[in-house]
Amino acid sequence: GAVVSQHPSWVICKSGTSVKIECRSLDFQATTMFWYRQFPKQSLMLMATSNEGSKATYEQGVEKDKFLINHASLTLSTLTVTSAHPEDSSFYICSARRRDKSYEQYFGPGTRLTVT
Amino acid sequence: AQSVTQPDIHITVSEGASLELRCNYSYGATPYLFWYVQSPGQGLQLLLKYFSGDTLVQGIKGFEAEFKRSQSSFNLRKPSVHWSDAAEYFCAVGERSNDYKLSFGAGTTVTVRA
Numbered sequence: 001g002a003v004v005s006q007h008p009s010w011v012i013c014k015s016g017t018s019v020k021i022e023c024r025s026l027d028f029q030a031t032t033m034f035w036y037r038q039f040p041k042q043s044l045m046l047m048a049t050s051n052e053g054s055k056a057t058y059e060q061g062v063e064k065d066k067f068l069i070n071h072a073s074l075t076l077s078t079l080t081v082t083s084a085h086p087e088d089s090s091f092y093i094c095s096a097r098r099r100d101k102s103y104e105q106y107f108g109p110g111t112r113l114t115v116t
Numbered sequence: 117a118q119s120v121t122q123p124d125i126h127i128t129v130s131e132g133a134s135l136e137l138r139c140n141y142s143y144g145a146t147p148y149l150f151w152y153v154q155s156p157g158q159g160l161q162l163l164l165k166y167f168s169g170d171t172l173v174q175g176i177k178g179f180e181a182e183f184k185r186s187q188s189s190f191n192l193r194k195p196s197v198h199w200s201d202a203a204e205y206f207c208a209v210g211e212r213s214n215d216y217k218l219s220f221g222a223g224t225t226v227t228v229r230a
Contacts, residue, residue: 034218043206043221044160044218049215093160107160110159
């Protein structure tokens with residue numbers, strides 16, 4: 001149990017376009033989802049926290065207008081990278097947690113974004 | 117502020133040898149501790165976790181970790197390494213006062229030589 005999926009697993013887009021990444025909890029209801037960013041050979045950096053039905057909370061230094069997060073249901077959160085630029089190329093990983101296990105996160109497989 | 121330190125950036129170990137990865141944290145209260153493994157281009161796989169109770173925890177793939185409060189450490193060990201253990205290992209810590217948001221260490225790359 002506690003499976004999290006991401007779609008797409010990899011995406012290539014042109015500079016200036018927007019791209020949407022989906023994060024789904026497949027077998028549980030996720031009251032909270034997290035979005036992380038990971039540069040090559042580096043650690044995961046938390047970008048934002050989203051709670052179902054409310055606005056996302058962004059970490060310091062993360063542009064909320066550039067990284068739009070929507071948590072419309074208890075099983076789906078989306079991250080939209082708007083007007084993407086090559087420096088946005090990265091590995092984006094989401095995680096989700098259940099209401100009854102708020103101390104534990106279940107991670108998705110990640111999405112590789114390349115902006116050309 | 118919470119912080120997690122993995123002092124070793126890269127460790128090379130021979131297949132069949134033992135492995136120990138270090139993790140130190142800076143926290144004010146009882147932390148929730150995790151070790152994850154990541155293969156190239158893949159997501160994170162949970163190896164083990166510690167919340168409370170027995171300070172020696174067993175995980176998957178033959179890994180174990182020991183929580184030492186006095187040393188603020190949560191080191192990961194494996195008695196005999198297999199070539200498939202070559203990967204990136206991350207220690208992560210969460211705390212109730214911070215809504216269990218995870219802070220990750222910088223990671224340790226493990227290379228296994230034949």
